[in-house]
Amino acid sequence: MAALVLRVKFPMTYPLIYKTLRVDATFSTKEAVRFIAEAVNVVSLLTGSEGLYVPDEKRWLDDSTPLSEYESLQDVEHVEYRDRNAPMDNGSGGGSSGGGDSGCCTVM
16 A cells, blocks of 8 residues: 545644645655645744644554554545644534634634
8 A cells, every 4th residue: 555545524623624745655654744834835934843643543643653553544525734732512512614613713
């Protein structure tokens, strides 16, 4: 397995919502986070606490584990690119509206 095709969901503060990317399966999660940030030109937003979260499985991917170790990544709807320190959305994960009742944003 040379590459994974991942549909990545970004936080509401990012300039895009979803992006489908081909990611080298030999990358560790930490390397994949950096690659994704470079691919969508958001390197300046990196804080060092970003990770990949699989909402279908309700788990974080380990930073040092290669993506190829996670066989389920081929079958999930999407992975979330998010800050590990950000509060978790308490809604039913995987909603497509992005708004929900989280109260995270004010529209002016």
